[in-house]
Amino acid sequence: GSVLADMQAWWALLTEDGMLAGHDYDFTHPGVMAAVTEFAEKNSLRVRITQDYIPSWYIYRKEPQKLIKRFFDQAEIDNQV
DSSP states (O other), X not given: OHHHHHHHHHHTTXXXXXXXXXXXXXXXXXXXXXXXXXXXXXXXXXXXXXXXXXXXXXXXXXXXXXXXXXXOOSXXXXXXX
């Protein structure tokens, strides 16, 4: 789908310390959830989810030594995939 294609295209452009992020990570957007999960599993990556009303997701290209919250002030839920 288009979400997965977008993720693959942007991933190739990220620097080593880059982050890929998006929104609508909930059951009313199953295509987003499926694409993010598929991408993460295929690349052995961890998906992090915000606790917003409609959660956002983010994936670090390279996991930082110490977790850096760049965009989100609220607590997060780790979703190990």
